Amino acid sequence: MGQDNIKNGVTVTDEEALKFHQQGRPGKLEIVPTKPMATQRDLSLAYSPGVAAPVRAIAEDPSRAFDYTARGNVVAVITNGSAILGLGNLGALASKPVMEGKSVLFKRFADVDSIDLEIDTQDPDTFINAVRYLGPSFGGINLEDIKAPECFIIEQKLKEVMDIPVFHDDQHGTAIIAAAGLFNAMHLTGRDLKDTKVVCNGAGAAGIACIELVKAMGIPHENVILCDTKGPIYQGREEGMNQWKSAHAVPTEVRSLAEAMDGADVFFGVSVKGALTPEMVKSMAPSPIIFAMANPDPEITPEEAHAVREDAIVATGRSDYPNQVNNVLGFPYIFRGALDVRATEINDHMKVEAARAIAALAREDVPDEVANAYQGNRPKFGPDYIIPVPFDPRLISAIPPAVAKAAMESGVAQRPILDLADYAQQLSARRDPLASTLQRVYSKVRRNPKRVVFAEGEEEQVMRAAISFANEELGTAILIGRDDDVRRTAQKAGIDLNRPGIELVNARNSTRSEDYADHLFRRLQRKGYLYRDCVRLVNNDRNIFGASMVAMGDADAMISGVTRNYSIVLEDVQKVIDPRPGHRVIGVTISLCKDRTVLVADTAVHDMPNSEELADIAEEASGAARKLGIEPRVAFLAYSTFGHPEGERSDNLRDAVKLLDRRRVDFEYEGEMAADVALNSDLMAAYPFCRLSGPANVLVMPAFHAASISTKMLQELGGSTIMGPLLVGLDKPVQIVSLGARDSEILNMAALAAYNLGA
Numbered sequence: 001m002g003q004d005n006i007k008n009g010v011t012v013t014d015e016e017a018l019k020f021h022q023q024g025r026p027g028k029l030e031i032v033p034t035k036p037m038a039t040q041r042d043l044s045l046a047y048s049p050g051v052a053a054p055v056r057a058i059a060e061d062p063s064r065a066f067d068y069t070a071r072g073n074v075v076a077v078i079t080n081g082s083a084i085l086g087l088g089n090l091g092a093l094a095s096k097p098v099m100e101g102k103s104v105l106f107k108r109f110a111d112v113d114s115i116d117l118e119i120d121t122q123d124p125d126t127f128i129n130a131v132r133y134l135g136p137s138f139g140g141i142n143l144e145d146i147k148a149p150e151c152f153i154i155e156q157k158l159k160e161v162m163d164i165p166v167f168h169d170d171q172h173g174t175a176i177i178a179a180a181g182l183f184n185a186m187h188l189t190g191r192d193l194k195d196t197k198v199v200c201n202g203a204g205a206a207g208i209a210c211i212e213l214v215k216a217m218g219i220p221h222e223n224v225i226l227c228d229t230k231g232p233i234y235q236g237r238e239e240g241m242n243q244w245k246s247a248h249a250v251p252t253e254v255r256s257l258a259e260a261m262d263g264a265d266v267f268f269g270v271s272v273k274g275a276l277t278p279e280m281v282k283s284m285a286p287s288p289i290i291f292a293m294a295n296p297d298p299e300i301t302p303e304e305a306h307a308v309r310e311d312a313i314v315a316t317g318r319s320d321y322p323n324q325v326n327n328v329l330g331f332p333y334i335f336r337g338a339l340d341v342r343a344t345e346i347n348d349h350m351k352v353e354a355a356r357a358i359a360a361l362a363r364e365d366v367p368d369e370v371a372n373a374y375q376g377n378r379p380k381f382g383p384d385y386i387i388p389v390p391f392d393p394r395l396i397s398a399i400p401p402a403v404a405k406a407a408m409e410s411g412v413a414q415r416p417i418l419d420l421a422d423y424a425q426q427l428s429a430r431r432d433p434l435a436s437t438l439q440r441v442y443s444k445v446r447r448n449p450k451r452v453v454f455a456e457g458e459e460e461q462v463m464r465a466a467i468s469f470a471n472e473e474l475g476t477a478i479l480i481g482r483d484d485d486v487r488r489t490a491q492k493a494g495i496d497l498n499r500p501g502i503e504l505v506n507a508r509n510s511t512r513s514e515d516y517a518d519h520l521f522r523r524l525q526r527k528g529y530l531y532r533d534c535v536r537l538v539n540n541d542r543n544i545f546g547a548s549m550v551a552m553g554d555a556d557a558m559i560s561g562v563t564r565n566y567s568i569v570l571e572d573v574q575k576v577i578d579p580r581p582g583h584r585v586i587g588v589t590i591s592l593c594k595d596r597t598v599l600v601a602d603t604a605v606h607d608m609p610n611s612e613e614l615a616d617i618a619e620e621a622s623g624a625a626r627k628l629g630i631e632p633r634v635a636f637l638a639y640s641t642f643g644h645p646e647g648e649r650s651d652n653l654r655d656a657v658k659l660l661d662r663r664r665v666d667f668e669y670e671g672e673m674a675a676d677v678a679l680n681s682d683l684m685a686a687y688p689f690c691r692l693s694g695p696a697n698v699l700v701m702p703a704f705h706a707a708s709i710s711t712k713m714l715q716e717l718g719g720s721t722i723m724g725p726l727l728v729g730l731d732k733p734v735q736i737v738s739l740g741a742r743d744s745e746i747l748n749m750a751a752l753a754a755y756n757l758g759a
């Protein structure tokens with residue numbers, strides 16, 4: 001990675017952020033039951049009289065609460081809003097978006113259920129009393145955004161009176177990630193712990209915890225100068241002091257941050273935006289290490305720091321720069337490990353081992369599966385990659401086992417895990433498949449932005465998707481429509497289209513229309529079309545015009561379908577664009593289920609595929625799977641499994657398997673088999689000759705109707721997120737959304753079009 005990549009390019013506007021929080025169900029969280037609640041019997045089991053039995057069992061043996069209730073997997077995110085990010089004391093209510101955010105991050109990254117609790121008091125004792133009796137409800141307490149010094153008192157007291165982990169994230173989460181990054185940066189710059197001089201600006205929750213941890217890991221006390229709003233904390237200072245700051249006072253002559261920075265090796269910023277100036281950076285030691293961690297804006301931006309010191313290693317708290325020091329790398333996984341061994345606390349040994357695990361991960365070679373999570377680059381341990389990114393899928397299997405092991409070693413684990421290797425494997429299944437898949441797609445496109453035609457540019461949700469596409473720096477969004485109509489709708493909806501990355505194209509006055517009509521006529525002249533028919537199609541049909549732009553190289557990809565049926569759009573597109581040579585056009589639907597991603601094909605084109613077509617469908621779908629980072633295991637699905645029950649409807653599928661044998665394809669495939677055998681390894685074990693090495697992840701359906709019915713049922717009944725059908729096999733990338741799709745769906749499909757699944 002170099003200077004070009006310094007900014008990763010994910011920017012969001014205030015308007016987008018507000019809309020994101022407001023749309024649909026306001027906020028970011030909902031609670032869903034884990035047991036059926038459909039019948040009278042369900043209710044009798046779930047509530048009265050069924051609850052009586054677990055109540056009595058728990059009263060007799062409190063540890064049974066972990067068996068009969070959600071307690072063991074629920075963490076409360078609790079705050080009083082007194083230090084919301086770096087925004088200050090804005091109170092309990094205003095902090096709720098951040099706390100909901102922390103809760104969803106718990107779920108997203110480590111499958112920990114979490115609920116936010118905003119307690120409306122600034123008084124530590126009242127706060128402590130509000131929390132101390134909540135122990136029975138939760139497996140752990142994550143304190144968040146509570147200002148210093150109250151946070152120290154609150155955490156200490158709650159740890160004493162509660163028998164579940166209490167962890168102030170801004171202290172320890174931040175410290176763990178900062179320590180991990182620091183030790184990697186010191187390794188890269190050949191520094192020795194004993195000679196490293198650290199200046200930490202910010203003597204609050206994060207600052208005190210950061211320097212305590214790095215001192216515990218070996219940096220001498222006298223090498224660290226802690227600063228706050230009054231400047232360096234020297235021995236004898238009286239103004240603005242408290243006992244936690246005093247513990248870090250050093251004998252020094254420096255009286256300002258600027259003086260402290262002169263010759264410093266390391267800067268830790270956990271204060272406010274802009275606190276570090278370029279002049280201060282200039283005065284640092286060679287190859288300085290700068291962690292500007294204030295959120296949402298750092299003490300200095302990487303651009304500003306690098307402008308004066310090219311040799312600096314810079315980290316920030318933000319996701320749009322390399323080296324993000326953010327406690328999101330820590331708290332979900334630390335609690336995951338602690339909950340899984342039912343730890344009674346999160347102690348220093350567990351924190352140190354978490355830091356070591358994070359640091360070690362950044363030094364490892366990045367395997368193929370992971371490379372795409374890194375903004376499309378394969379990062380290599382170095383100045384721009386000292387810490388893994390939050391989307392690194394290895395974090396879930398690397399950090400919790402380290403934490404669980406440390407809990408067991410330090411005697412705080414109430415339910416030890418005997419096989420940590422097996423535990424690590426189980427953990428990877430907890431990853432959220434949707435986010436990883438889309439992250440890979442977005443990262444790759446951002447690295448190589450594309451010009452994408454949004455064929456229905458007059459629709460409001462299409463305009464919104466186009467703007468997000470441009471804001472996400474995925475490329476240029478080309479809106480097709482009549483200028484007046486587009487602008488009128490935009491104005492009415494309060495959308496400003498006059499911004500970089502948005503182009504408007506009106507088919508009627510395009511200088512390219514004649515070329516497009518010529519192209520179309522060459523293709524359709526022997527299919528009953530006159531030249532004037534082609535001119536009319538180009539001028540009047542947005543899908544034809546948009547597809548022509550893509551076919552003739554004026555755009556890279558196209559998205560459509562909001563206003564017309566899938567099959568009609570596909571028919572239009574195929575008038576203009578051929579299948580890729582040697583390929584077959586099919587539809588692949590991605591089904592993102594709770595614990596796995598499954599591709600289903602063909603969900604768009606072939607009504608009753610013959611064996612040859614089925615074999616092609618398997619090849620196309622497995623190509624798409626690989627492009628999405630999934631190593632394909634293809635199952636040809638039927639009502640029968642390996643010949644039983646007999647019936648000629650499965651013949652095609654059996655023949656397709658034989659065809660693939662002859663084609664010597666390089667992916668796993670097997671069939672015919674029933675869906676449960678394909679997806680359940682226990683059932684598959686009854687067929688020891690089955691060549692799949694695990695449950696199938698690409699399901700080739702015997703017919704279009706089966707494919708369509710099953711994906712829709714998965715969505716409605718199984719709670720899966722369904723994406724697609726995605727078109728693969730076309731010579732140029734086009735994706736079609738479902739009729740009436742919302743802007744977020746259009747955006748995702750536009751990103752997938754730009755990603756070009758078929759290439």
Ligand SMILES: NC(=O)C1=CN([C@@H]2O[C@H](COP(=O)(O)OP(=O)(O)OC[C@H]3O[C@@H](n4cnc5c(N)ncnc54)[C@H](OP(=O)(O)O)[C@@H]3O)[C@@H](O)[C@H]2O)C=CC1
Nearest residue numbers: 085086148203204205206228229270271294295317326327
């Ligand atoms: N990247 C990450 O993962 C994390 C980042 N942070 C960020 O760290 C910052 C502090 O958070 P937190 O410790 O929880 O907050 P606290 O309120 O507990 O502490 C803030 C500290 O910053 C000091 N400070 C404020 N302004 C300045 C300034 N201009 N110069 C020097 N010191 C200053 C305060 O000084 P005084 O004591 O004199 O008032 C105080 O010591 C926030 O920006 C937060 O977003 C926090 C946690 C995680």
Ligand SMILES: CC(=O)C(=O)O
Nearest residue numbers: 084085086170295327
């Ligand atoms: C990241 C975080 O917790 C903070 O900035 O407060």
Ligand SMILES: [Mg+2]
Nearest residue numbers: 085144145170
């Ligand atoms: Mg915080």
